[in-house]
Structure formats: C-alpha cells, structure tokens
Amino acid sequence: MTGGKHTESGDQQRRGWRWMRPAIAGTVLVLAAGAGAAAVTLWEPTEVEPGRPVVATTKTDPTKDTTPLAWGPTRGELATARELVAGWDDDKLAGQVIVGRYHGTDPRKAAKMVRKLHLAGVSVTGENVVDEAQVRKTTAAVSRAVAADGRSFPAVIGVDQEGGVVSHLRGVATEFPEFARAGDAIEAKPGKGVAVTSEAARTTGLELRDLGFTWAFAPVADVTIGAADPTIGSRSPSEDPKIAAAAVSAAVQGYNAAGLVSTTKHFPGHGAVTGDTHLGLQELDFGMKKLKRRDLVPFDAAVDAGAPAVMVSHVDVKAVAPGKPASMAAPIYDLLRDDLDFDGVAVTDSLGMGAVTTTTKKPSVAALEAGADLLLMPANSKAAHRSVVKALRSGRLDRSRVEDAAAKVVAMQLWQQRIAGGVPVPEDVREQAEKASAALSEAGSEG
Template identity: 65%
Template sequence: MRRTTLAAVAVLPLLAAGCSTVSTDPAPPDAGADRSTTSPTVPATTGQAQEAKVDPDAPLPWGPTAGELADAEALVAGWGSEQLAGQVLVGRYAGTDPEVPAALVRDLHLAGVCVTADNVVDEAQVLATTAAVEAAVAEDGRDFPAVIGVDEEGGSVAHLRGVATDFPAFAAAGEAIADSGRRGRVAVKDAAHATGLELRLLGFTWVYAPVADVTIGAADVTIGSRAPSDDPVLAGAAVKQAVAGYNRAGIVSTTKHFPGHGGATADSHTTLPVLTDSLAALQARDLAPFATAVQAGAPSVMIGHLDVEAIAPGVPSSLAPQVYDYLRGELGFEGVAITDSLGMGAVAGTPTLAVKALQAGADLLLMPADTRRAHATITAALEDGTLDRARVEEAAARVVALQRWQARIAQDRPVDESAVEKAEAASAALREAAYGY
C-alpha cells in the first residue's frame, strides 16, 4: 500500500550527554561481515599486569560502542528497583487508544511495548501511538528511545497489514538465494533494509525478525513458510543478508526463535514442544543459522519456549540458563537476549515467570500476560534479594546501550516518504528473484 500523507511524528531529542564518550558517526555492524566476540583493546605494557584499556569508540559486535555500553552501565547503576524492573520489560496492551501504552510505559518505566494487529487501526493511529509512547519515555526522563516493536516478518505474520507494505513470507528469501544467487542475496538484504526504513517512518525502533528457524516441512506445525528454508545453509545465508539490511536501516532486528523452532512438531503458543535431537544434529541444522546471525552482527536474539533435551531437558529454553550460556559461550553472542512472548501457552502458569527468565539470562521480557503484575514481581524480587540486582543491571544496560545505538544510527540516516516506494519496489524484487513474477 502506498501512503500519500504522513502525520507529524514526535521526535525524541538526542542529548549529547547520553553519548558523551562516543564518536558522532561510528557505523553499525558491517553488512554480513564476520565479527570477533571481543572488543578491541590496547595491549598492557610488557611485564605489567595492567587492566586492558578499551577504546570507547570501538563498536561492539552487536552494534553499540564500548562507550555506549559503559555509559548505560553507569546510568542503570543509579536507578531504583522500579525503574530497573521496567527497563527489562516490553509490555502488552489492549485496544487502540494511544494513551493506553503511553501510560503503561510512563507508570512502570517500561522499556517499551509490542504493537500487535489488535492495536492497529490505520496509519494515523499508528503514528499517534508510537509518538505517544516516545513522549512517555521522554517524560520519564530518558534520553534514549523506547523499544517499540512489531512482528513484521512478511507473509502471514504482518501486524501492520494495510498500513505498511506487504512482503512475501520469509521463505521467499531462501528461494531467492537458491534460484538467483547474488541477485537473490541483494534482494533479501534490500527487502530487510526497506522494511526497516518503512517501520522507522511509522515510529518503530524494533522488528521481531528475521526468523532463523530451519523448517522440517509438513510436520512443522508452527513456522512453515515463516522459515527461510529447510536447508540450514540457505537459511543462514538469508538471515545474514536480512540482519545486514536491518542494521543498515537503523532498526533493531531480532533473530528468532533460538535454539530453533523449525524442527518442533507442536506449537509453543499452546504447549511446550519437545526437541529430542542430539546436540550434533541441532548444531548441524537448527543452530547453524543463529551462529551465522551472530557473526553478521545480530543485535538481538529471541529465545523460544522449547524443551531442548540435548541442552536443558525438561525446561523451556527461555527459562534455562544452559540455553543462554550456549548462546553466549558457544556462539559468542553479546547482545540483547529477549524472550518470546511470556503470555504463550508453553510457559503459562509458571510461578514467578518473569523472575525466572531474568535469572536464567534473559535481558528483555516480551509481553508478559499481565505487565503490571510482572513489573511488581520483579521489583519485589529485587527488593528482597531473590533476584540479583547485578544480573538485572547487566540486562538493562544492554537494552539501554542498544537503544542509544538505534537512536544514533536513525539520526544519521533520516527517513522520508520515499521509504514507502522503496519498500514496494523491494517487495516486488524479492518476489521476482524467488518466484520469477
């Protein structure tokens, strides 16, 4: 769909103090380049046990600079329990009144909200919603943008249908690369780039894509054509290009659903799927595209609700320390680990769910069934010592640093209405590269 007019969007001021130790224009993660998992350092003097000095302008593998992360760590260390609890939550809300999510963010100091199809009326209402949420963040005294995310994968999972451009399902990405080689890779990257720009035009800062799951075909009842391929090599190639495109657009992408939902024969929206494959089999198929995404500079990875017997038997991945340890230790991921929606059936009814996810290693909790209750539970756990404050500070600092990266890149790469035409052209190019029409 092509928009002809756009309502004015409130722009969050970017205060110089928030990034005082960083350069004005460091680039985001390089498109598709392999990256080290450690920050560049200055070697200590020979024979001296000096602490390595980190260049504050050095970009971390997942986007922010070392200085942005250090500033974020210092900031959250001074927060009270309620503000700290809010910064690790992305809330859900009902209805289409822009003031509802804004009040939730303002009252609970939330990192942000997830916008779903049920929250969408039309373009003007979406713009009003994202502007209201950003205004609430500014009123709360924050100098970085909110996490305003949406599931906009293409195909059947497109919560802005009728407002944003329609793209084919992500299966087209694998097909395009398989059928058209380099032209297909360019089409996938351009599609992600164009999607990111159009979402930014509407006020979004996050997109819950790309899907890195490797589908097993008909037995895969949940992912299907949302997956880029049934071939892990093609899936990895598609995810690599998508991450690069989103990074270039200045929007935070979320590679999902780690450690891989494509081999599950049950739907985690309703129950907890069990994956019985060996670790070697998982590494060869399910985990491979996630490793590629991390090397490509993925800023965020979504942890699915899966019982992966080879890693953490009997425990949902989103609540399993072993899964987060694998993501960070084996794959070298340093960015924001976000849970899949905590309102899903796979984890429904779990006592102190939000606290357990943070204890396991999550940095950001997506859509608890009751956002206010989750906030109260986290706050109480911080106050009584059940939840280690250092763990939550670590999580919140990653989120703040990533939002400052997003704001910096967005400021350097402004968008205008031409993003709509670019999205329409990119959608057509991806479809042609994949299917020839």
C-alpha cells in the same frame, strides 16, 4: 552473564582472544627484540626506574570509547548505559527490562502503562492497530512517555513484521512476501537472492522507522522441516541450514543499515518442532550434534553478521535443558553466549504463551535468573513488573544481573538512536519498500 557468568560480557573482546593473548605477546616480544627495540611485556605494567619521576597520565573516560561492539553499540555507549542504570531505583530498573503488552487501540492506554511502570516500551500487535494515523499516534505517545520518564534514549517500540502471514501492520505498512521467498531466491541465484533479501529488510526497517518503530521482531532463523512444522512453515527461509543462514545474515545486515533493531528468532530453533508453543510446552528432541549441524547454523550466521538481539524460544530442548522452556533455562543462554559468542540483547519470546504460562511460576523472574535481558509481552505487564521488583528487594534477583540486562537494552537504544540519526528516512520510503517487495517476490519465484 547467565548462571553467574558473563557479567562483563558486553565489553570483553571476543572469547577467541583469550587463548591467543600469550601467543600474540610472545610474537610482539620477538619482533621487538629483533628490531633492536626495548622488549616490554604486554598486559602488565612496566616498572619505573628508582628515582625517575613518574609522568602523570590522563585517565580515559570509558563513556567516550568509540570502539564498536560486535552487536552494534560502542563500548562508550555500553559504559554510559551502565552508569545510567546504576543510579535507578528498583521500580525503574525493573521496568527497563520489560516490553509490555496492552489491549485495545487507545494510544493513551499504551503510553500510561509505559510511564507508570517505567517500561522499556511496548510490542504492537494487530489487536492494537486501526490505521496508519492511529499507529503513528501510538508510537508517538509511547515515545513521549519514555521521554517524560526522564530517559534520553528511544523507547523499544516493536512489532512482528516478518512478511507473509505474520504481518501485524497489514494495511498500514507495505506487504512483503513470506520469508521463505528469500530462501528460494538465494537457492535460485545466490548473489541476487542475498541482495534482494537485504534490500527487503532495509526498506522494511526504514518504513517501520517512519511509522515510529525502533524494533522489528524478525528475521526468523528457524530451519523448517516442512509439512510437519505447524508453527513456522513458510516463515522459515529454508529447509537447508546454509540457505537459511545466508538469508538471515542478509536480513540482519539490511535492518542494521536502516537503523532499526532486528531480533533473530526463535533460538535455538523452532522449525523442527511439531507442536505449537502458543498452546503448551513442545519438545525438540534432536541430539546436540544434529542441533549444531542444523538448527544453530542460521543463528551463528546472524551473530557473525552483527545481530543486535536474539529471541529465545519456549521450546523444551532435550539436548540442552530438558523439561523446561528454553527461555527459562540458563544452559540455553550459556549456549547462546558461549558457543555462539553472542553478547547482545537476549529477548524472550512472548511470556504470555502457553508453553510458559502452563509450566512456570513467575516467568519474568525465572527468565531474568536464567539470563534473559528483555522480557517480551508478559501476560500481565503490571504483575510482571511487580514480581521483578519484589525479587530485587528480596534478593532472589541479584541487582547486578538486572543492571547488566537493563544496560544492554539502554545501550541498544543508544545505538539505534545514533544510527537512525545518520540514516534519514527517504520521502519515497513507501515506493522503495514496494519495489523491494516486488523484487523479492520475483526473485523467489525464479527457482
């Protein structure tokens, strides 16, 4: 996938099976022989006796494979997605790996941009929000634009709705406490804390779906260092990696149950950074040992919980890829794919942030080259789309790299469509969300 690796990562078995296969094969052979059965070699074709007729076998359709992948979709959904994107032209392929930003509150403007540039969808910010009716019109218009573009899967319609200070649907959706309350609740009473955290995420997901969203750019998996952390702070669940891991895992499972795509962020960790990446490139100067022992722990837990998407930060991680934003560095994506075994959608943090705009030319192309699957909120969506198309046509971007990225995004949306279809939004979703918010606040104050 990244740096020339992982081109088939989405439908491989977990990497741990690679070294186990010979041992498993040997064990099966011994058992078969002991039982008097004919021994056959696994993963190799059995020879046919000369003169014996060959029995025709039916070729299995890979798009019908219902085996679930660790990050949500089935193998069949990923195969279907690959078939779809393989037939697209450069314009459509480039659009499917971009989630655009737009200015103002006119739903028609967002829809027109998505339709014209073939975008995967949009990220809605507080700047784009007037009231509930207008939000519903926006999400419906974007959904219609994707359908009008011939795509039979949902648009990526996302929002930063973490709870606390980062809640872009303030006044429209239920107000949840900052994610730090989840950590407090788990620290006070682990069982109850996990339950209320998961329920908060589940009801948030259902409420967002009711408003027409398909993604949430949450939960935050960063382990904060406290007062010296100016950007994350109470958005982090805890200063303790294990408590943070429990909170993030519970949240991911809650979002999954609601049929909403969650985005665990900001890999490989932003909580120990003492500057703001919105303004410029900031350093994380931990050694690799400390990074693994501290910052990576909640992300590892999220992957184990079935995280569908992980957001990659713009932090300069000295121990892995010094001197450049993490989102632009292939070794960071290799860390995510190889060390954490994450095969899902790797999303960049907003490409309009200072850490990128002040350091990187053509960041959309650079991020795809490094291993990103989905480009979030470029500073100029039209310019980003144009740069990806040009890079495809010039050969700078390998088409298979972008097809792999787009296929993962499409497969993710097929998963979201399927799960949401089996989990109807209840009529009392607002009441459930308000109850869950109160329960999280109460549990978080018990510590």
